Amino acid sequence: MSGLRVIVGCKRVIDYAVKIRVKPDKTGVITDGVKHSMNPFDEIAVEEAVRMKEKKLASEVIAVSCGPTQCQETLRTAMAMGADKSIHVEVDAATYENLQPLHVAKILAKVAQEEKADIVFTGKQAIDDDCNQTGQMVAAILDWPQATFASKVEKVDGGLTVTREIDGGLETIKVKVPAVLTADLRLNEPRYATLPNIMKAKKKPMAKKKPADYGVDVGPRQSVLKVEDPPVRQAGSKLDSVESLVAKLKDAGLVPS
Amino acid sequence: MLAKRHALGLARAGFRCQNTGARAINQLHKVAVLSSTKRQDLVRIPSHRCLSTTPAFNAQQTPATVDVKEPTVSEGSEGGIYQPKESKPVLKEPLAKNLFLGKLDPEFLVYPEISKEELEFLTELVKPIEKFFAQLDSKSIDQNAKIPDEVLQQLKDLGLFGLQIPEEYGGLNLDATGFARICEVTALDGAIGVTLAAHQSIGLKGILIAGTEEQKQKYLPQLSTGEKVAAFCLTEPSSGSDAASIQTKATLSEDGNTFYLNGGKIWISNGGIADVFTVFAKTEVTTPEGEIQDKVTAFIVERNFGGITHGKPEDKLGIRGSNTCEVHFDNTPVPIENVLGEVGGGFKIAMRILNSGRFSMGSSGAGFLKVLINLTSEHATSRSQFGKKLSEFGLIQEKFSKLAITTYAMESMAYLTARTLDSYDDPDMSVEAAMVKIFSSEGCWHCVSECLQVLGGLGYMKDYPYERYLRDTRILLIFEGTNEILRLFVALQGIQHAGKTMKELLKKLRNPLNNPSLMFKAAWRRSRGKSVIGPEVLKLEGEVHPELEPEAKILDQGIVAFGGAVEDVLSEFGNKVVHEQMKLRRLADICIDLFAMIACISRSSRSLCIGLKNADHEILLTRAFCYEADQRIKRNLYELQPSKRVKMEIDDIHRQIAESVFKQNGYAAEHPLARSY
Numbered sequence: 001m002s003g004l005r006v007i008v009g010c011k012r013v014i015d016y017a018v019k020i021r022v023k024p025d026k027t028g029v030i031t032d033g034v035k036h037s038m039n040p041f042d043e044i045a046v047e048e049a050v051r052m053k054e055k056k057l058a059s060e061v062i063a064v065s066c067g068p069t070q071c072q073e074t075l076r077t078a079m080a081m082g083a084d085k086s087i088h089v090e091v092d093a094a095t096y097e098n099l100q101p102l103h104v105a106k107i108l109a110k111v112a113q114e115e116k117a118d119i120v121f122t123g124k125q126a127i128d129d130d131c132n133q134t135g136q137m138v139a140a141i142l143d144w145p146q147a148t149f150a151s152k153v154e155k156v157d158g159g160l161t162v163t164r165e166i167d168g169g170l171e172t173i174k175v176k177v178p179a180v181l182t183a184d185l186r187l188n189e190p191r192y193a194t195l196p197n198i199m200k201a202k203k204k205p206m207a208k209k210k211p212a213d214y215g216v217d218v219g220p221r222q223s224v225l226k227v228e229d230p231p232v233r234q235a236g237s238k239l240d241s242v243e244s245l246v247a248k249l250k251d252a253g254l255v256p257s
Numbered sequence: 258m259l260a261k262r263h264a265l266g267l268a269r270a271g272f273r274c275q276n277t278g279a280r281a282i283n284q285l286h287k288v289a290v291l292s293s294t295k296r297q298d299l300v301r302i303p304s305h306r307c308l309s310t311t312p313a314f315n316a317q318q319t320p321a322t323v324d325v326k327e328p329t330v331s332e333g334s335e336g337g338i339y340q341p342k343e344s345k346p347v348l349k350e351p352l353a354k355n356l357f358l359g360k361l362d363p364e365f366l367v368y369p370e371i372s373k374e375e376l377e378f379l380t381e382l383v384k385p386i387e388k389f390f391a392q393l394d395s396k397s398i399d400q401n402a403k404i405p406d407e408v409l410q411q412l413k414d415l416g417l418f419g420l421q422i423p424e425e426y427g428g429l430n431l432d433a434t435g436f437a438r439i440c441e442v443t444a445l446d447g448a449i450g451v452t453l454a455a456h457q458s459i460g461l462k463g464i465l466i467a468g469t470e471e472q473k474q475k476y477l478p479q480l481s482t483g484e485k486v487a488a489f490c491l492t493e494p495s496s497g498s499d500a501a502s503i504q505t506k507a508t509l510s511e512d513g514n515t516f517y518l519n520g521g522k523i524w525i526s527n528g529g530i531a532d533v534f535t536v537f538a539k540t541e542v543t544t545p546e547g548e549i550q551d552k553v554t555a556f557i558v559e560r561n562f563g564g565i566t567h568g569k570p571e572d573k574l575g576i577r578g579s580n581t582c583e584v585h586f587d588n589t590p591v592p593i594e595n596v597l598g599e600v601g602g603g604f605k606i607a608m609r610i611l612n613s614g615r616f617s618m619g620s621s622g623a624g625f626l627k628v629l630i631n632l633t634s635e636h637a638t639s640r641s642q643f644g645k646k647l648s649e650f651g652l653i654q655e656k657f658s659k660l661a662i663t664t665y666a667m668e669s670m671a672y673l674t675a676r677t678l679d680s681y682d683d684p685d686m687s688v689e690a691a692m693v694k695i696f697s698s699e700g701c702w703h704c705v706s707e708c709l710q711v712l713g714g715l716g717y718m719k720d721y722p723y724e725r726y727l728r729d730t731r732i733l734l735i736f737e738g739t740n741e742i743l744r745l746f747v748a749l750q751g752i753q754h755a756g757k758t759m760k761e762l763l764k765k766l767r768n769p770l771n772n773p774s775l776m777f778k779a780a781w782r783r784s785r786g787k788s789v790i791g792p793e794v795l796k797l798e799g800e801v802h803p804e805l806e807p808e809a810k811i812l813d814q815g816i817v818a819f820g821g822a823v824e825d826v827l828s829e830f831g832n833k834v835v836h837e838q839m840k841l842r843r844l845a846d847i848c849i850d851l852f853a854m855i856a857c858i859s860r861s862s863r864s865l866c867i868g869l870k871n872a873d874h875e876i877l878l879t880r881a882f883c884y885e886a887d888q889r890i891k892r893n894l895y896e897l898q899p900s901k902r903v904k905m906e907i908d909d910i911h912r913q914i915a916e917s918v919f920k921q922n923g924y925a926a927e928h929p930l931a932r933s934y
Contacts, residue, residue, distance in 0.1 A: 033870065037384070076381055192385040195416030195429050202378070 003059035004177060006049040007112050008083065009104070009122035009134065010065045011039040012074040016127055026226040028097060029128075038074045040190075041123025043081075045183040047190040048153060049121050050082030057155050058119075060084050064111050066104050068093045072206065079201035080193035087111060087207045091218060098220035103211070105137030110214035112142060117178065124149050124182040135182035145175040148182040348684035352677070353692065356851050357751035357844075358758055359820015366800040366809075368669075368859040369676035371434060379438050382429075386442045389415060395446045398578035399725050402570065404448060412483070417443065417453055419481025422465065426477035433616065433675035440617045441624025447729030448578025450621060455526030455579070456480075458614035460487030463535040463555055466613065467598035467606050472557060476533055488531035490522040490558075490584055491607055498742050500537070500553075501604055505586065507538040507554060514593050516540070516556065518564070518586040528582040529567045534558045535597065535610075536586070542601035552601035556591050564589035575728035615737055616678065616690040619671025622697035622733070626664045626704050629726060630657070633708040636715070647711065656707050658881065663700040665878040669856035670696060688750045691743040692849045698733035698740060705730045747848055748841035752834060755823050763828055793817065801862040804876055808883040812854045815890050819847050822897050839908040843893040850886035857882050 014020065015035040023030055038046075052058040063078035063086040065071040075086035089107055091099055112120050120142075125132035139146035147153075151170065152163035159176040165184045193201075211218045239245050249255045350362040371379075389411065398404050412418070420436050422428025431439065444450040461480045464472055479485040496502045505520025518538055522528070540554040558565070568583035598606050634657060637647040647653045674689045705727045709716035716723040734740050756763075795816060798809040823844060830837055861875040869875070896907055917925040 073377065073381060077384070080381075192389055192411075192415060194385070194414055195382055195420075196427075197416075198382055198385075199424070199429055 004052065004057060004118040005116060006052060006058045006061045006119045006121055007108065007115060007117040008042065008046050008049050008061060008063050008078065009108055009120070010042045010046065010063050010071075010074050010078050010086075011104075011123070011126045011128075012036050012065060012067055012071045013039045013126055013128040016040060022227055022229050026228060027224065028227050036070065036073075038077050039123050039126045039128075041125060041127070041183055041185070043123075043190040044185070044187050045121040045123050045181070046078045046081050046083060047188050048150075048181075048183060049119075050191075051188065052153075053082065053084075062087065062111075062115055062117070064089065064108060066099065066107055066211075067091055067096050075206060076198070076201050077193055079204045079206075080198040081191060082197070083204075085205045085207070087209055089209045089211060089214070091211060095218055098223070099218060100221055101131045101133035102137055102221065103216060103218045105134050105141055106216045107211060107214050108134070108138045109141040110216065112138070112178075114214075119177060120144075120180045122180075122182050124184050135180050139180035142178070142180070144178050144180050146180045146182075147173060147175045148180075149184040150181050151184050151186045153181065153187070345680065345682040348677070348681035351685065351688075351754065352855075353688040353747070353848060353852055354751050354754035356816055356819055356848055357755035357823045359817050359823075361795055361797065361812075361816055361855065363795075363797065363800040365673075365855055366797065366859045366862070368673065368856075368863040369680060370863070371676070375434075379435055382435070383438060383442055386415060386417070386439065390442055390445045393446055393449075395448075395578075395725070396722065398446065398448050400577075402572065402577040403580075404452060404578045408449075409452075409483075412449065412453070418456055418483035418486075419477075420457060422457070422461070422477050422481040426473060426481055428477065428481035433678040434672065437617050437620035437671055437675040440621040441627075444621035444625045445628060446578075447576045447726075447732075451526060451576045451579040451732075454614065454617075455489065456483075456487050456531075458617065459489035459610050460527060460531065460535060461533070462610040462613060463489075463597050463606055464557060466609055467555070467602075468557075469594075471594065472597070476557065480533060485532040486527055486530050487533045487535065488525050488527040488584070489610070490525050490528075490534050490536040492522060492524050493520065494523055498739060500607055503537055503539060503553065505536070505538040507540045507556065507591070509540070509593075516591045516593065516596070518556065518558065518589040518591055520586055522584045522586075524571065524581055525567075525584045526579055526581050528584045529570055529580045532560045534560070534565075534584065537603050537607055538586075540600055550601075553603035553607070554600050555597035555603035555606045557595045557597055558586075558589060558591055562589050562591060573732075575725070575731055577728075611738060612687040612690060615694040616671060616674045616686065618733065618737065619667050619674070619693040619697045622701040623664050623668035623671065625726070626660065626667070626701060629705065629708050629723075630660050630664065632723075633657075633660075633711050636712055653711060656711055660704050660707060662878050662882050662885075663704055665875070666853045666857050666882050667693075667697045667700050669860040670853055673856045673859070688747050689852065691738070691747050692845075692852050694737060695740045695743050695747070695845075696849055696853060698730075701730045701733055741842075744842050744845035745838065747845040749835065751844065751848060752823065752827065752841075755820075756827060759824065759827060762824075763831070801858055802865045804865055805858055805862050805879065808854070808858050808879055811883050811887045812851065812858060815847070815851050815854065815887065818894055819844075819851060819890070822847070822894055826897065837908075839911065840897060843897050847890050847893050850890050854883050854886050 013036065014029070014031065015037045018035050021030045022028075046061075046063065049058060049061045053061050061083040063075050063083040065075050065078075065086070066089040069090065071090075072088050075083075075088055079086055089111075108120055108122070111117070120135070120138050122135045122138070124135070126134075135148055136146060138144075147160065147162035147164065149165045150162045151165045152161075154161045156174065159174055160179065160181075161172060161174050162181065164171045164173060165186065239248065246255070350360075350364075352362070352365050355361060393408070398408070416429060417439070419426075419428030420431045420439055422430065424430045429435075440450070443453055457480075461477070464476055464480075468476070476485070480487055491500055491503070493503050493505060495504060503520075505518065505522065507516040507518050509516055516538075518536060520538060522536070525531075525534075534557075536556045536558045537553050538556065539551040542550050542552040544550055564587040566585045566587070568585075571581045573579075573581060597603070634648070637653055637657065640647050648657075670689075670693045674686055674693050677684060677689070678686050705723070709723055709727060712721075712723055715721060718724070738746070795813045797813040797816075798806040801809050826834060826837070826840055826844065830840075834841070857879040861872070861879040863869075864872040864875045914925075
């Protein structure tokens with residue numbers, strides 16, 4: 001089963017180090033002039049796919065991103081890390097505000113079919129909306145097995161052994177390809193894109209598509225009512241004795257009186 | 258053509274002001290350029306070396322090297338990735354040198370820009386480097402006085418060792434602008450910044466500038482990956498700023514195939530880790546007249562040629578992690594094909610190498626200062642004293658304003674210079690680059706010191722990075738040509754340019770009886786602080802956004818007055834001006850302020866025109882800089898004139914005080930409690 005074709009979903013998100021500010025009209029967060037980068041979990045997925053290629057498990061790594069023109073920067077980064085080519089599915093900024101995991105999953109599924117992919121690899125979730133849905137939806141649409149929250153991926157005969165991070169510890173499962181994988185934090189440590197590779201990435205092909213090219217309707221299925229800052233934590237107070245603490249707790253109904 | 262380009266520039270910038278632009282340019286070009294066939298006042302500027310400390314500047318040295326030869330300093334720029342070299346126009350009018358004639362090509366008030374694609378690409382390149390430097394442990398590099406091998410390897414893997422090497426030799430082929438942008442980040446650790454600069458700004462630059470195809474193919478691929486590291490060997494114990502006086506010898510073998518190198522070099526950056534050295538040594542050269550002379554020749558020397566030893570790494574004040582040591586050559590055989598350029602042509606190569614790398618100190622300094630301002634302002638906005646945040650105190654506000662102004666001027670000059678280097682075919686920007694170096698080294702030193710002041714005792718503690726920044730910054734004023742040598746270089750290059758044009762005029766001015774009408778004109782103009790030869794007014798205010806008219810007028814007056822001052826100095830001292838170092842220093846300082854004003858005004862004008870975020874803030878920065886530069890210029894102009902207020906000129910007073918100090922070998926005044934009776 002050498003020569004797997006891997007599709008990696010790369011979302012462009014607000015950089016993890018940026019302090020998020022909510023728009024005054026509460027329709028979303030401020031993105032203008034804010035530093036963006038590749039979703040860290042997607043970066044881990046790209047790294048794993050590139051490592052698979054370096055181990056000759058994969059034959060081609062294709063990065064895909066849905067969103068406005070700036071997503072091309074994200075795809076260039078993926079190619080600088082080692083992806084062979086990329087596909088930018090352009091969604092204009094206004095539509096992008098309401099783009100849901102289902103839309104992206106439909107697009108990724110279509111791309112996977114067109115590119116005859118064996119693996120669709122995404123991050124377990126994006127750090128902006130924390131949806132944790134896209135990978136699972138792709139698997140459902142394609143009716144492929146899924147191995148989510150992967151912290152280790154190994155090749156075995158007829159498929160992959162994937163170690164998953166679950167609440168109680170680790171779970172090891174075996175999936176046949178084609179399959180959908182999502183990357184968890186401990187899967188690997190992504191490399192730095194080196195400057196010579198960034199130069200080379202300039203020459204790698206980037207296809208420009210529209211959702212309509214894949215027959216996907218990106219009309220909104222839900223609407224955002226409002227986006228708010230998390231509540232500010234109330235200041236605590238210091239008490240001078242155990243008695244007053246117990247009294248306070250009783251007042252608050254936190255211990256039986 | 259220039260006028261057209263400028264008009265395009267203005268249109269691109271999105272506005273057109275009173276249609277004086279083209280007219281002003283025409284006027285400039287009509288200014289009679291007096292012919293002169295014989296060069297005068299050609300002065301060989303004593304050299305200096307990069308990245309190793311040079312001995313204290315010796316006031317006696319410079320005049321001794323006055324020489325009537327070809328100018329020894331010329332700029333070599335390398336083609337960048339953005340524009341094929343053949344498509345570049347020739348830079349017709351020099352920027353800084355023309356200031357000495359009281360002129361400015363208004364084209365320079367259109368701040369140069371790069372295309373959107375180029376900008377996006379650079380942003381992409383910078384990202385991984387920023388990430389790398391964010392997690393770097395600079396403190397331990399400083400404490401252990403060594404960059405760990407694995408960090409060095411990571412830097413090589415990132416591609417930072419071949420930034421300006423052409424792609425066919427495995428490098429990134431960045432142009433000056435791209436290089437400057439990367440330097441903003443690599444400067445965040447002084448030791449690493451210097452290690453990288455020693456490798457590629459000087460160490461291997463000679464091969465890029467003067468190497469043959471064979472030499473390039475042999476050395477550049479391994480140098481661009483960092484598999485081999487380069488160093489630049491010029492300074493010797495007895496030869497610092499005066500590079501032509503080196504003692505290291507290269508003797509040709511009898512069969513004429515090999516040079517044997519003998520001698521010692523000191524303070525060589527990367528001296529202990531380099532595999533390839535650019536070495537300068539004296540060789541015997543027979544002149545066309547049959548005379549035998551010792552002339553400097555440059556060699557590419559591999560460590561494995563044999564006979565090369567190095568001392569232990571020097572223990573330094575700052576940039577402690579960079580490797581600096583002595584390098585000795587004991588009968589090191591160098592095959593004749595490793596001569597760089599021509600035998601006897603080494604001095605010129607050394608100057609070209611040093612001149613070509615200097616502009617990047619502006620962006621390095623600004624990159625580092627921006628981070629420092631960020632850290633310090635966090636302190637100022639969070640620490641309270643007397644019930645107020647530090648940031649609410651006027652004296653602290655003034656400091657932060659000045660930090661921002663200096664940084665703004667620094668990066669404006671750096672990118673104006675870099676972009677001009679990239680936009681024209683091999684332009685001579687050595688004077689501008691020297692000014693960038695002087696301004697940014699002193700700016701950095703002063704700004705770091707002010708930040709420490711804001712931080713109070715905290716800044717003095719080794720637990721914080723600030724004292725390291727202070728130590729790392731101090732070298733900037735010393736290496737890559739001491740600021741003193743560079744000031745003389747700026748002034749003398751400018752004067753040489755002006756002298757060529759003014760030769761005829763000066764002759765007439767010195768012979769007043771034969772030229773009464775000229776004398777009348779001269780007296781009239783001089784009385785108003787203007788030059789005889791230059792235009793009376795440049796009308797620069799029509800070249801920038803109307804918001805900046807007052808600043809353009811300040812610049813205009815400054816340039817015209819400067820032209821007058823140069824004329825005065827030249828007609829008073831003639832060729833002997835090379836001995837007037839204090840006067841030359843003032844001319845250089847005025848020129849630096851004028852150049853910085855040009856960069857600030859043009860940049861903020863562009864920002865306002867294209868509606869950049871915080872453009873209003875930029876206008877304020879420019880306004881403040883121009884105000885202060887104007888004050889400094891006026892003071893320098895005042896001091897250039899013989900003063901009637903004091904008995905002697907201030908320069909004479911300084912000279913006499915220094916003489917007494919040297920005579921006493923120390924402070925010459927008696928103790929304040931001393932009695933004579």
